[in-house]
Every structure is written in C-alpha cells, then in structure tokens.
Amino acid sequence: MNVFPDFDSLSGIGDLKVVIGAMLTIILIVAVLMIIVSAFLWAIATSTGNPTVAAKASAGVFIALGAAILAGGGVTWMNWLIQLGEQL
Template sequence: MDVFPDFDGLEGIGDLREVIGALLTFVLITAVLMLIVCAIAWAIAAANGNHSAATKARVGAWTALGAAVLAGGGVAWMNWLIGLGQQL
C-alpha cells in the first residue's frame, strides 16, 4: 500500500488566488492614496507652521507607507506560497 498525498482534495485554489489578490490590491491602492493625502497634508501643515498637524500627517504617511509595503509584499508572498504548494 502506497501512501501519497491527494492533490485533487483541495479545490478552488484558483479562486483563492483571485480573492486574496483582489483584496491585497485594494489594500495597496488605498494605502498609496492615503500616503499621497498624508504627504500633502504634511507639506501644507509644515509650510503653515502647524507642527501638531504636521506630526500627525507624518505619522499617517509613515503608516500608509508601511501598509503599502506589507500589502505589496503580501501579494508576492501569497503567490510564492501557492506556487510552492503546487510543487509538493
């Protein structure tokens, strides 16, 4: 008796790839838009001497940048894991 994994036991991996890819793309687009908005708010607040608003906008810009990096890396990581899983 041979023991071998059942590769047909998990259906819908293509659907999973599409759903997760679409969600991560939505997060990436939102993060980039928020990065642009926060950078503009940071520039305007700094130019007008409003240090409190400039600090909040700077924190928002760094947070949006981090979210964009994580979302972009998440797409690559998810594709790598699905590709690795198909090779097993």
C-alpha cells in the same frame, strides 16, 4: 525531492486566490492614495506652522508606507518560502 503544496486539493481554492488578489490590489491602491493625501497634508501643515497636524500627517505617511511594503512584500516572501521548500 520536489515538495510543493497541492493548491488544487481544496475545492474553491481558485476563488480564494481571486479574492486575495483583489484584496491585495485594493490595499495597495488605498495605501498609495493615503501616502499622497498624508504627504500633501504634511506639506501644508508644515508650511502654515501647525505642528500637531504635521505630526499626524507624517505618521500617516509612514503607516501607509509600511502597509504598502507589507502588502507587496507578502507575495514575494510567500514565493521565496515556496522556492525554499522545493530545495529541501
């Protein structure tokens, strides 16, 4: 039995896919830029001996990394679930 969601049953689903793809791209770009800026601030704060800013910058790096992983992994997870549904 081949079970697959009917994405064409709703009107405007193509526009929704375009919007979601654009949002995913923006999220990934912002996350990468946040990683770069936070890592730069972390390095500067550590070298100048400012532990408060270094702690906040390191938290920024890890939060941005988590956001990038969740945004990128969401597509992979959804594709895996669709393939799993086809096998049932």
